[in-house]
Amino acid sequence: MSYDYHEPHSLDDALALLTRFGDDGHLMAGGTATVLLMRQGLLRPAHVVSLRTIDGLSGIARTPQGGLRIGAMATHRAVERSDAARGYSPALVDAFASVATVRIRNQATVGGNLAHADPAQDPPPMLAALNATITVRSPRGERTEAVETLAVDHFTTSLSHDEVITSVLLPPILPGTREVYLKFLPQTADDYATVSVAATLRFADDATVADVRIVLGAVGPTTIRAKRVEDALRGARPTPERIRDAAALVRDEVDPLDDLRGSADYKREMARVWTERALAALTR
Amino acid sequence: MKFTHTATVAASRDRVWAKLMDIPAAARCVPGVASVRAAGSDKYLGTLAVQVGPVRLVLDGDLVVTARDEKAGTASVKADAKDSRVGGAIRATMALHLSEKEDETELRIATDLAVMGRIGEFGQAVIKRKADQLMQDFADCLARQVMR
Numbered sequence: 522m523s524y525d526y527h528e529p530h531s532l533d534d535a536l537a538l539l540t541r542f543g544d545d546g547h548l549m550a551g552g553t554a555t556v557l558l559m560r561q562g563l564l565r566p567a568h569v570v571s572l573r574t575i576d577g578l579s580g581i582a583r584t585p586q587g588g589l590r591i592g593a594m595a596t597h598r599a600v601e602r603s604d605a606a607r608g609y610s611p612a613l614v615d616a617f618a619s620v621a622t623v624r625i626r627n628q629a630t631v632g633g634n635l636a637h638a639d640p641a642q643d644p645p646p647m648l649a650a651l652n653a654t655i656t657v658r659s660p661r662g663e664r665t666e667a668v669e670t671l672a673v674d675h676f677t678t679s680l681s682h683d684e685v686i687t688s689v690l691l692p693p694i695l696p697g698t699r700e701v702y703l704k705f706l707p708q709t710a711d712d713y714a715t716v717s718v719a720a721t722l723r724f725a726d727d728a729t730v731a732d733v734r735i736v737l738g739a740v741g742p743t744t745i746r747a748k749r750v751e752d753a754l755r756g757a758r759p760t761p762e763r764i765r766d767a768a769a770l771v772r773d774e775v776d777p778l779d780d781l782r783g784s785a786d787y788k789r790e791m792a793r794v795w796t797e798r799a800l801a802a803l804t805r
Numbered sequence: 806m807k808f809t810h811t812a813t814v815a816a817s818r819d820r821v822w823a824k825l826m827d828i829p830a831a832a833r834c835v836p837g838v839a840s841v842r843a844a845g846s847d848k849y850l851g852t853l854a855v856q857v858g859p860v861r862l863v864l865d866g867d868l869v870v871t872a873r874d875e876k877a878g879t880a881s882v883k884a885d886a887k888d889s890r891v892g893g894a895i896r897a898t899m900a901l902h903l904s905e906k907e908d909e910t911e912l913r914i915a916t917d918l919a920v921m922g923r924i925g926e927f928g929q930a931v932i933k934r935k936a937d938q939l940m941q942d943f944a945d946c947l948a949r950q951v952m953r
């Protein structure tokens with residue numbers, strides 16, 4: 522396997538290289554996913570364009586409005602250890618801290634995570650539940666996209682080959698909101714999720730649910746937003762019975778595959794169980 | 806890996822049969838197929854490009870009609886293709902069955918797919934989903950073309 526490795530010092534230079542190489546070029550951030558695909562022989566780029574020598578892409582800071590901005594080149598470990606991230610949402614930190622092992626988290630970046638688009642990854646459901654958007658640069662300019670709609674299929678996003686994620690923006694969290702990330706790991710502690718559930722819930726003054734967002738990982742070709750479960754709870758008092766009934770609706774929203782982590786039926790059932798647990802944790 | 810796909814076409818069985826047995830035209834209904842050409846009786850050569858995330862497979866191979874029975878509305882097709890760059894191959898056998906129901910025809914395709922070499926690294930689940938999409942798109946496209 523031989524390829525040319527490029528280390529541009531600005532985003533514009535990186536974009537120019539990607540444009541020049543077209544299908545022969547491949548972007549690399551932490552390299553944890555890309556190097557694996559190259560070792561397996563599935564990916565054989567003639568040119569690898571690294572983002573690591575570009576300054577200014579790895580900051581993590583609160584926004585003046587009370588949100589959080591994470592640079593695309595921030596590592597998982599940096600998010601996990603960031604006071605700004607923890608101050609914004611401990612559940613977000615939990616999601617990043619759930620990824621693989623410390624060695625992977627030291628290397629893997631937030632942008633690489635989102636672009637890799639394996640539906641079993643941990644951060645994407647939590648970012649989507651928190652209504653995060655990404656900023657994307659290309660030779661055509663800048664655009665934003667919701668994390669919720671970024672992945673379109675297994676390992677496939679709406680990004681074209683000359684688009685680079687530069688940052689992730691999380692909006693301010695309204696007062697009264699609770700968040701949780703649960704990862705079901707029946708096998709080993711550093712495995713991918715069998716099912717994961719990220720949820721946020723905000724109570725109104727009268728103790729009814731003012732708003733709720735539930736996003737599941739590992740149970741479909743992309744992360745799955747459980748809209749029917751959300752609708753069954755919004756405006757209602759979240760009693761244990763109502764939570765149980767609402768969580769049962771998730772079985773028809775997920776679309777899992779049989780694999781070594783379990784049958785599709787088993788995962789459907791686990792999606793129900795873990796959705797109920799997430800909602801119970803948020804309303805306790 | 807086994808799958809079954811069906812599509813209903815608002816046309817007579819004869820018309821669907823004719824369409825199906827025009828292999829180069831029918832093959833163009835598979836998304837990613839390029840350059841199908843005849844290579845002897847009931848044998849065709851062609852290329853199929855499949856994209857899975859950042860990975861692009863270019864499967865080169867042949868397709869052989871191993872059996873056909875117009876009266877019964879059944880045919881068997883075998884496809885062998887390999888990607889020499891990635892290093893992997895697929896073999897698919899497909900049993901096609903047409904049945905007329907009032908003024909519609911049901912097309913049923915039972916596929917048995919084997920994946921060899923590096924392509925298997927994607928995992929059975931992802932391959933199955935991809936193959937599933939491809940065959941369903943084929944069945945739907947064929948249905949649309951016959952109705953035209």
Ligand SMILES: Cc1cc2nc3c(=O)[nH]c(=O)nc-3n(C[C@H](O)[C@H](O)[C@H](O)COP(=O)(O)OP(=O)(O)OC[C@H]3O[C@@H](n4cnc5c(N)ncnc54)[C@H](O)[C@@H]3O)c2cc1C
Pocket residue numbers: 547548549550551552553554555556557572593594619620621622625628629630631632633634635636637641642643644680684685686687711712713714859
């Ligand atoms: C052993 C192992 C275990 C793992 N376990 C887990 C787990 O439990 N949970 C989990 O969530 N994940 C897990 N992962 C996946 C891990 O999260 C991803 O590999 C990682 O996040 C990818 O980030 P990276 O910076 O290394 O990306 P790279 O490998 O550099 O890139 C990945 C893809 O994203 C593209 N890309 C990178 N950066 C950008 C950008 N800024 N803009 C546009 N495209 C970009 C690249 O071109 C490439 O296609 C695991 C990975 C490994 C190797």
